[in-house]
Amino acid sequence: xxxxxxxxxxxxxxxxxxxxxxxxxxxxxxxxxxxxxxxxxxxxxxxxxxxxxxxxxxxxxxxxxxxxxxxxxxxxxxxxxxxxxxxxxxxxxxxxxxxxxxxxxxxxxxxxxxxxxxxxxxxxxxxxxxxxxxxxxxxxxxxxxxxxxxxxxxxxxxxxxxxxxxxxxxxxxxxxxxxxxxxxxxxxxxxxxxxxxxxxxxxxxxxxxxxxxxxxxxxxxxxxxxxxxxxxxxxxxxxxxxxxxxxxxxxxxxxxxxxxxxxxxxxxxxxxxxxxxxxxxxxxxxxxxxxxxxxxxxxxxxxxxxxxxxxxxxxxxxxxxxxxxxxxxxxxxxxxxxxxxxxxxxxxxxxxxxxxxxxxxxxxxxxxxxxxxxxxxxxxxxxxxxxxxxxxxxxxxxxxxxxxxxxxxxxxxxxxxxxxxxxxxxxxxxxxxxxxxxxxxxxxxxxxxxxxxxxxxxxxxxxxxxxxxxxxxxxxxxxxxxxxxxxxxxxx
Numbered sequence: 001x002x003x004x005x006x007x008x009x010x011x012x013x014x015x016x017x018x019x020x021x022x023x024x025x026x027x028x029x030x031x032x033x034x035x036x037x038x039x040x041x042x043x044x045x046x047x048x049x050x051x052x053x054x055x056x057x058x059x060x061x062x063x064x065x066x067x068x069x070x071x072x073x074x075x076x077x078x079x080x081x082x083x084x085x086x087x088x089x090x091x092x093x094x095x096x097x098x099x100x101x102x103x104x105x106x107x108x109x110x111x112x113x114x115x116x117x118x119x120x121x122x123x124x125x126x127x128x129x130x131x132x133x134x135x136x137x138x139x140x141x142x143x144x145x146x147x148x149x150x151x152x153x154x155x156x157x158x159x160x161x162x163x164x165x166x167x168x169x170x171x172x173x174x175x176x177x178x179x180x181x182x183x184x185x186x187x188x189x190x191x192x193x194x195x196x197x198x199x200x201x202x203x204x205x206x207x208x209x210x211x212x213x214x215x216x217x218x219x220x221x222x223x224x225x226x227x228x229x230x231x232x233x234x235x236x237x238x239x240x241x242x243x244x245x246x247x248x249x250x251x252x253x254x255x256x257x258x259x260x261x262x263x264x265x266x267x268x269x270x271x272x273x274x275x276x277x278x279x280x281x282x283x284x285x286x287x288x289x290x291x292x293x294x295x296x297x298x299x300x301x302x303x304x305x306x307x308x309x310x311x312x313x314x315x316x317x318x319x320x321x322x323x324x325x326x327x328x329x330x331x332x333x334x335x336x337x338x339x340x341x342x343x344x345x346x347x348x349x350x351x352x353x354x355x356x357x358x359x360x361x362x363x364x365x366x367x368x369x370x371x372x373x374x375x376x377x378x379x380x381x382x383x384x385x386x387x388x389x390x391x392x393x394x395x396x397x398x399x400x401x402x403x404x405x406x407x408x409x410x411x412x413x414x415x416x417x418x419x420x421x422x423x424x425x426x427x428x429x430x431x432x433x434x435x436x437x438x439x440x441x442x443x444x445x446x447x448x449x450x451x452x453x454x455x456x457x458x459x460x461x462x463x464x465x466x467x468x469x470x471x472x473x474x475x476x477x478x479x480x481x482x483x484x485x486x487x488x489x490x491x492x
Contacts, residue, residue: 072319079316080323080349087305087349089254089294092282094385096255099278104247106219108475110461110468117242133238133262135204135269146195150188150203153268157185157210160265167233167263168212168272174482175225179215179280186211207239207262208271215275222259222274223472224480229261231483236263254294256287306352317357324350333369338377344370351393360400367394383421388414 103109141149165182172180186194186209199205216222229237239262243249251257259274275287283290294300302308309317328350331343338344347366354363367390374380374387381387391410398407476483 076316076319076323080320080327083308083320083352084327084345084349085293086297086299086308087352088345089290089297089299090303090305091345091348091386092290093255093294093299094389095282096251096257096279098385099282100251100255100257103219103276103278107471108219108223108468110464111472112219112223112242112245112468113247114465114468115242118237118240133207133269134202135207135209136267137204141204146192146201146203147188150191153191153203153206153209154185154188156266156268157270160210160268160270161185163265164210164212164270164272167265168214170232171225171228172214174228175216175221175480177214177216177221179275179277180213181285182212183210185209207269210265210268210270211273212271213273213275215277215280217277219276220472220475220479222276224476224483225274226259227480227483233263236265238262238264238269252291253298253300254291255300256291305349306356309352309356312356314357317353321350321353321357321359324353333366336369336373338373338380344373348390355393355396355400358400360397363397364394364401367397383417388417 104113135153138152141152144152161183168180168182171177186206191203191206191209195201195203195206214225216225226240239260241260241262244251244257245259257279258276261272261274262269263272264270280287312320324346327346328343331340331346333347336343336347347370351363351366351370354360354366371387371390371394374384374390375382391414395407395410398404398410
């Protein structure tokens with residue numbers, strides 16, 4: 001109760017120092033410190049905490065007051081947790097995008113990118129309401145309620161599960177996979193919710209009552225798995241979904257991409273989710289939670305996590321700052337290291353509160369630390385998109401204080417770095433696939449034959465796929481030679 005009361009006192013006494021004189025004095029008549037120590041700073045853009053006792057010793061708070069304080073604290077805590085989660089979701093979405101960009105440099109990717117799935121409508125369910133596959137619509141279902149149909153499908157999934165386990169064990173054993181998971185069987189309530197959300201209530205279109213997951217190392221291993229599945233239990237396969245792995249197709253909500261194989265076992269459609277390690281390692285088993293939250297909160301509709309703070313009143317924003325301070329209390333800014341991911345996210349979220357609350361000084365101090373730590377990180381570095389984004393926020397904090405010269409210098413550095421990356425990318429593409437020499441003759445040909453460029457692009461793409469396919473054959477010979485003598489996987 002004392003902690004709750006203290007929070008209320010802190011919140012009620014949050015004073016924006018921008019309204020105070022530049023020379024702020026503490027209760028002892030000394031000037032406050034402005035060297036970046038958060039609770040000691042005063043002056044323009046700062047906030048100070050007042051922990052003065054506002055009641056006489058011996059007085060007690062009535063239960064109604066304590067209950068009101070506790071409820072308010074719970075609301076602010078939930079708000080902070082939600083806002084922090086939004087920051088985490090958008091951060092991980094960028095990580096997924098970055099991982100997919102790197103994955104596309106794999107020499108076999110153009111070949112995979114040219115492949116078509118089986119009964120694969122993509123992620124646009126509304127564009128293809130038939131989905132391509134459904135559970136069998138048995139005659140007895142006509143006299144059943146939707147819940148009873150789901151219960152029957154769950155029972156069939158339980159019967160099919162042992163066969164799915166055997167298939168996954170055989171695939172994992174052949175390809176040396178360590179990350180394998182099976183089940184649990186989808187619950188009736190979950191199936192109904194999914195059907196209502198995606199399939200207009202049709203529970204027969206839910207095809208993951210019985211499910212498993214496999215994690216492959218890279219694209220060559222995925223190609224080997226697809227070939228092994230085709231040769232081992234091809235007649236059982238009902239769908240191979242590759243759409244989210246295509247460069248011209250959208251990812252799932254939240255940026256995730258994977259491959260899905262649906263197969264029919266014991267007259268029931270089951271699902272094998274095939275994850276690629278570079279994507280899987282971002283969130284691990286929490287990847288589905290990331291996907292679900294991104295879908296529920298439509299996080300793909302905005303790019304800046306700080307936009308989640310739009311519309312909050314100043315009192316709530318101030319209370320959120322107090323909650324953020326509590327979250328980072330065990331890790332002072334000066335003690336923060338590049339590997340403290342949890343606290344790095346806390347401080348990043350807090351910077352958004354500072355910027356939106358007009359506390360540019362605090363935002364600047366914190367962002368300078370975050371930029372330095374991201375530059376020191378062996379997995380990130382100065383050119384990483386996350387570091388670049390932090391520097392853009394730092395520019396915003398500097399401009400809010402009138403430090404335009406330093407902000408302009410940062411902006412110039414970012415523009416030069418982006419131009420350099422673009423030039424390297426164009427040079428790499430030109431050296432790999434050749435470039436068309438510009439000349440007056442080429443310009444004239446373009447006028448006379450406007451489709452020439454499209455044909456050249458198509459020829460270039462075919463050449464790229466051909467080279468990629470040769471690369472796959474070479475890797476296949478080196479790493480997956482057993483595919484030539486593959487014995488079918490036993491599946492009842």
